Amino acid sequence: MRKIFTIAVREFLAVVATKGFVLGLLIPPVIMAVMVTLLPRLMNQKPPTVVGSIAIIDQSGLVAPRLTDAFSKDQMEKRRADKFREASAEVTKRTGVALPDPTKGGPDANAANPMAAAMNNPIAKAQMEQAMGAVPELTVVTLPADTNADATKTQLLDANPRAALPLKDDGTPDETKIATLRKQKLMLLVIPRETVVRAADAKETDNFAGYQLFTAPRLDPEVTADIRDQANRAIIDARLASNQLDVDKVRSLVERPTADQQVVTAAGERKQNEAAAMLVPGAFMFLLWMSVFVAGQYLLTSTIEEKSSRVMEVLLSATSPLELMVGKIIGKGAVGLLVLVLYAGAGILALIAATMLDLIAWQNVVFLLVYFVIAYFIVASLMAAIGAAVTELAEAQALMTPINLVLMIPMLLWLPIMRNPNGTFAQVCSFVPLINPFVMVLRISGPEQIPGWQIAASIFIGVLTVVALVWASAKIFRVGVLMYGKPPNFSTLLRWVRMA
Amino acid sequence: MSAIQLTNLTKTFGTKLAVDNLNFAVEEGSLIGLIGPNGAGKTTTIRMIMSIIFPDSGQISVLGKASAGESKDLIGYLPEERGVYKKMKVGAFLTYIARLKNVPESEVSRRVNGWLERVALADTAKKRCEELSKGMQQKVQFIASVIHQPRLVILDEPFSGLDPVNSRLLRSLVHDLHTQGTTIIFSTHQMSQAEALCDRIVMIHQGKKVLDDTPSRIRNQFDPRAVFIEPVDAIPEQALAALPGVDRVREVGGGFEVFAKDSEPASTMLARLAAAVPATRLEVVRPSLEDVFIDIVKGSASSDEELAELEALARGSRSDTSGD
Numbered sequence: 135m136r137k138i139f140t141i142a143v144r145e146f147l148a149v150v151a152t153k154g155f156v157l158g159l160l161i162p163p164v165i166m167a168v169m170v171t172l173l174p175r176l177m178n179q180k181p182p183t184v185v186g187s188i189a190i191i192d193q194s195g196l197v198a199p200r201l202t203d204a205f206s207k208d209q210m211e212k213r214r215a216d217k218f219r220e221a222s223a224e225v226t227k228r229t230g231v232a233l234p235d236p237t238k239g240g241p242d243a244n245a246a247n248p249m250a251a252a253m254n255n256p257i258a259k260a261q262m263e264q265a266m267g268a269v270p271e272l273t274v275v276t277l278p279a280d281t282n283a284d285a286t287k288t289q290l291l292d293a294n295p296r297a298a299l300p301l302k303d304d305g306t307p308d309e310t311k312i313a314t315l316r317k318q319k320l321m322l323l324v325i326p327r328e329t330v331v332r333a334a335d336a337k338e339t340d341n342f343a344g345y346q347l348f349t350a351p352r353l354d355p356e357v358t359a360d361i362r363d364q365a366n367r368a369i370i371d372a373r374l375a376s377n378q379l380d381v382d383k384v385r386s387l388v389e390r391p392t393a394d395q396q397v398v399t400a401a402g403e404r405k406q407n408e409a410a411a412m413l414v415p416g417a418f419m420f421l422l423w424m425s426v427f428v429a430g431q432y433l434l435t436s437t438i439e440e441k442s443s444r445v446m447e448v449l450l451s452a453t454s455p456l457e458l459m460v461g462k463i464i465g466k467g468a469v470g471l472l473v474l475v476l477y478a479g480a481g482i483l484a485l486i487a488a489t490m491l492d493l494i495a496w497q498n499v500v501f502l503l504v505y506f507v508i509a510y511f512i513v514a515s516l517m518a519a520i521g522a523a524v525t526e527l528a529e530a531q532a533l534m535t536p537i538n539l540v541l542m543i544p545m546l547l548w549l550p551i552m553r554n555p556n557g558t559f560a561q562v563c564s565f566v567p568l569i570n571p572f573v574m575v576l577r578i579s580g581p582e583q584i585p586g587w588q589i590a591a592s593i594f595i596g597v598l599t600v601v602a603l604v605w606a607s608a609k610i611f612r613v614g615v616l617m618y619g620k621p622p623n624f625s626t627l628l629r630w631v632r633m634a
Numbered sequence: 635m636s637a638i639q640l641t642n643l644t645k646t647f648g649t650k651l652a653v654d655n656l657n658f659a660v661e662e663g664s665l666i667g668l669i670g671p672n673g674a675g676k677t678t679t680i681r682m683i684m685s686i687i688f689p690d691s692g693q694i695s696v697l698g699k700a701s702a703g704e705s706k707d708l709i710g711y712l713p714e715e716r717g718v719y720k721k722m723k724v725g726a727f728l729t730y731i732a733r734l735k736n737v738p739e740s741e742v743s744r745r746v747n748g749w750l751e752r753v754a755l756a757d758t759a760k761k762r763c764e765e766l767s768k769g770m771q772q773k774v775q776f777i778a779s780v781i782h783q784p785r786l787v788i789l790d791e792p793f794s795g796l797d798p799v800n801s802r803l804l805r806s807l808v809h810d811l812h813t814q815g816t817t818i819i820f821s822t823h824q825m826s827q828a829e830a831l832c833d834r835i836v837m838i839h840q841g842k843k844v845l846d847d848t849p850s851r852i853r854n855q856f857d858p859r860a861v862f863i864e865p866v867d868a869i870p871e872q873a874l875a876a877l878p879g880v881d882r883v884r885e886v887g888g889g890f891e892v893f894a895k896d897s898e899p900a901s902t903m904l905a906r907l908a909a910a911v912p913a914t915r916l917e918v919v920r921p922s923l924e925d926v927f928i929d930i931v932k933g934s935a936s937s938d939e940e941l942a943e944l945e946a947l948a949r950g951s952r953s954d955t956s957g958d
Contacts, residue, residue: 140733148722444717448778450686451711452734454703616686616715 137453138461145465149432150472159473163480184270184295184357185312186320186350189286193279194330196372197365201323202274204364210269213360270357273316283324283346293318293350295357321358322348323365330372345369412552414493418579419544419572421477422506427541429470430513433462434530437521446615455612459522463514470510478502498579501589508596509571512603513541519607519627522614529621536624544572555580564592567599606631636695637662637786637817638683643692645678652678653689654841660819662785665812667828668821669923670838671931676821677714679838680790684711697786707736710784714791714821716775718763724750724774725759728781735782749777753803769800776804780811787811789820793827805831825923835923837930844930853921859896861903864889864915877910879903891919 149155188205192198203209277286300311328343347365349358374381440446449458478499485491520533547569551560555577563573574592577584613630614622622630638660645653653675660666670676681687683696685703696702702709718727728746737745750756753773758766766774772795780787789808793801808831812818822828828835829849837845845852859881863874874890875883879898884891894903900918908916 136736137734140730144730148719152721439720443720444713444715445719446717447686447713447715448717448731448775449734451684451709451713451779452706452731454706616681618715 137457138464141453141458141461142465142468145436145462146468148436149466149469155469159476163477183299184272184320184354185297185299185315186271186293186295186318187273187275187316188321188323188361189275189277189289189319190323190325191277191279191281191283191286192323192325193327194325194372195279196330196376197325197368198274198276200368200371201365202276204368205272205274205361207269210272214269270354271316272320272357272361275319283322286319286322287348289319290322290348290350293320295320295350295353320350320353321361322346323361324348325365325369329369331376342373415552415555415576415579416548417481418494418498418502419548419576421474421481422502422509422575423541423544423572425470425474425477425506426509426513428473429466429510430517432469433466433514434517434521434534435527436466437462437518438524438527438530441522441615441618442525450615455615456608458615459518459608459611463511463518467507467510467514471506474502474506494579501578502575504593505571505575505596508593508600511600512568512571512596515600515603515607519610519614522611523617523627523630524614524621525618526621532621533624533627540568543569544576547573548576551576552580555582556584561588564588565595567595571596609633636660637664637697638819639693639695640679640683641693641695643679643682643689643694645675645682645687645689651841653682653838656692656838656841656843658836658843658846660817662817663812663815664817665808665831665833666819667832667835668819668838669823669825669828669835669927670821671823671927674838675841676838677790680711680714680788680819680821683788684709707782708785710779710782710787712776712779712787712789712792716772718766718771718774720762720764722763723759724755724761724763724766727763728774728777731778732781737782745781746777749781752807753777769796772796773800773804776807784816786817787819789818791822792820793822793824801827825927829923837927839931845926849923852923852926855926859900860891860893860919861900861907862886862889862891862915862917862919863907863911863913866912866914869911874907874911877906879906889915 188201190198190201297315300308300315302308324346326343326345329345330342332340332342345365347362371381374384440449453461482491482494485493516537520530520537524530524533547563551557551563551573554560560573560577564570564577566573570592574584574589578589609631610627613633614627636659640656640658643653643656644651656675656679668676668679678687682689683694683702685694685701694701697705697708699705722730725746728749729742732742732746733739747756747759750759753776755766755770755773758770763771763774772792776789776792779789792804792808796804805827808818808820820831832849834848835845835852836843847855871883871885871890874880874892877892879895879902881893881895883893892903892907894900904916904918907913
């Protein structure tokens with residue numbers, strides 16, 4: 135036992151005390167952090183503030199004033215804030231994180247939330263600017279109803295919707311040039327009278343006529359969409375008004391109701407959290423998969439290294455092959471466990487910071503560790519056997535390919551199993567040796583209750599698999615460690631199992 | 635009591651008979667050389683003694699136990715296929731091996747440092763093993779095999795790859811262990827090393843034991859048939875060849891080896907030469923183990939090619955002798 139411990143300690147330190155391991159452990163989270171923080175910023179590199187005018191030829195005379203009002207500075211800022219609030223509400227609904235509301239003054243109403251409280255409104259406003267770009271400077275120019283649309287249309291070609299704000303030499307905005315820029319026509323709306331008011335001979339149920347909308351090339355699609363939305367709204371309002379209806383009243387009457395969706399469970403009602411229900415089990419399984427494979431890979435390469443550097447026989451003069459194999463498996467397993475604990479710990483810290491810790495149940499973490507041990511011993515015994523059988527890493531590839539294929543299966547099963555965690559397919563997969571630890575982690579950490587007997591049975595099958603594989607690989611290991619020369623194939627390995 | 639007792643040991647690899655009904659015993663405290671050409675079965679025999687591989691039939695007894703597996707901590711083993719962890723520091727590697735061999739924790743660092751000093755590697759303890767030369771690595775491996783003060787030391791080709799200085803150092807270390815009472819068995823195909831060190835020599839050829847005796851008795855078994863002469867004045871080879879009873883003459887550094895015909899004893903030849911040619915040196919050539927080795931192997935060599943190879947091998951090891 136002392137020898138196994140000595141070997142395990144060396145195997146653990148030989149990996150953990152290297153720069154490569156420390157860097158390898160840090161780089162993935164760093165890349166992820168960079169992607170999470172930097173990528174949206176890069177994507178948010180909005181084109182310069184859109185400055186210009188919207189020309190409207192309004193033959194009804196009812197739409198233009200409303201549109202002018204809709205593009206006043208106040209209204210545009212209000213729309214921005216509403217949009218941002220909607221997006222925040224969506225985030226809150228899906229993740230449970232309350233984002234600050236930039237339209238509310240004073241200390242945040244949601245002060246119980248430390249993250250929200252930390253973000254005071256000016257900062258939140260700046261963040262909104264950051265997230266959504268600056269408010270476009272748009273003015274609505276109402277042209278006489280008899281203006282030639284074709285002639286005006288050609289003016290759109292002269293516009294440069296992406297022109298940067300002109301600056302004077304000293305860096306301040308050049309107001310005279312900006313004034314010219316404001317006059318450039320970015321869009322032309324041609325609204326026939328029939329779009330708003332029905333022709334005298336039309337029936338009540340007939341559709342209204344449409345309208346024409348010309349835009350300058352390269353105009354920001356978000357701005358175009360906003361203008362179109364506002365034009366539609368102004369036209370509907372104009373229709374309501376022309377029918378002597380109270381616009382605000384009708385608007386509030388046709389407001390779409392909001393549904394507070396909850397799932398009824400035995401433990402009480404809870405908010406539906408679909409994204410989390412899919413992602414948390416996926417994260418659990420990926421964590422398991424990654425830590426098992428990192429450790430397995432280290433075991434494979436270190437076994438091959440001992441063979442190719444011929445240190446193996448020196449070691450075998452001091453220990454038995456079984457002691458060596460068990461010591462190595464335990465030592466590299468500790469590496470895998472360290473990876474698992476560090477990453478899971480980082481994940482749990484992130485969830486604490488986001489006050490979403492209730493997404494994971496503590497017993498699932500315990501199950502994760504149990505299934506880690508099973509999955510690791512399965513992979514490790516395969517890696518130890520292969521590592522001992524070959525002399526060079528390149529020779530191991532031929533033997534690794536089928537094993538890798540089998541162990542990729544859990545990744546492919548993620549979606550089908552998560553869609554129906556208690557379906558026949560998921561239940562059958564829970565009892566298939568080699569992949570069942572991964573499948574069970576996926577099912578247990580999902581939202582549905584898994585029958586206790588299935589958990590017990592899957593652990594039992596897992597342990598049986600481990601016992602069988604460790605037994606077989608111990609035999610291959612004993613024969614293989616001193617075999618040099620032609621790399622063996624699977625039938626040779628089977629012969630070694632029978633022979634030893 | 636025998637430290638090692640092999641009885642009817644047989645091992646085949648596939649169709650090749652590697653060790654064929656081998657019997658020998660190693661007395662406690664003795665120093666035995668296991669010699670034989672490449673592929674004779676030396677390493678296979680040693681691996682079976684070490685229970686790294688297992689015999690098809692026959693019995694092994696090591697230090698009174700049925701296998702070395704039960705007494706690993708009493709045995710020191712320097713394998714033929716030896717290596718070090720390339721990335722590990724020398725001191726850390728030896729500490730690890732010492733711990734694996736159950737050296738008491740309080741002793742470990744004292745022994746590691748003591749041994750490194752003894753082999754003049756004290757300044758390398760903090761270096762990575764891969765920074766060491768091959769000879770230095772070999773010394774580290776030797777330390778690894780004896781750091782736990784074993785009762786029995788088995789060295790497989792300990793001298794291969796060592797320069798003369800290190801070869802001598804290793805020989806003196808082996809000698810020290812021997813005088814302390816350690817049983818030592820080492821394999822080599824360099825006869826000179828075996829001749830200089832061993833109490834007893836066991837020669838294996840094609841898996842069979844062909845010799846088992848002390849070096850001097852082995853030499854005596856082989857009747858010397860040649861006389862070495864270093865003439866005072868230069869004389870042609872033909873002058874010697876013309877003498878009666880001479881079979882053939884061979885020129886060697888500074889003189890000639892004169893081979894007597896089978897009917898002539900070497901002593902007669904000595905007298906005859908002394909009378910015929912004034913000589914600064916005149917002596918009966920004692921057969922070296924190399925000659926014995928070649929003689930035995932030649933007898934069973936199946937082709938001319940194999941013979942030529944052996945001659946080359948013998949000549950190579952003969953030239954090693956001068957350096958050692």
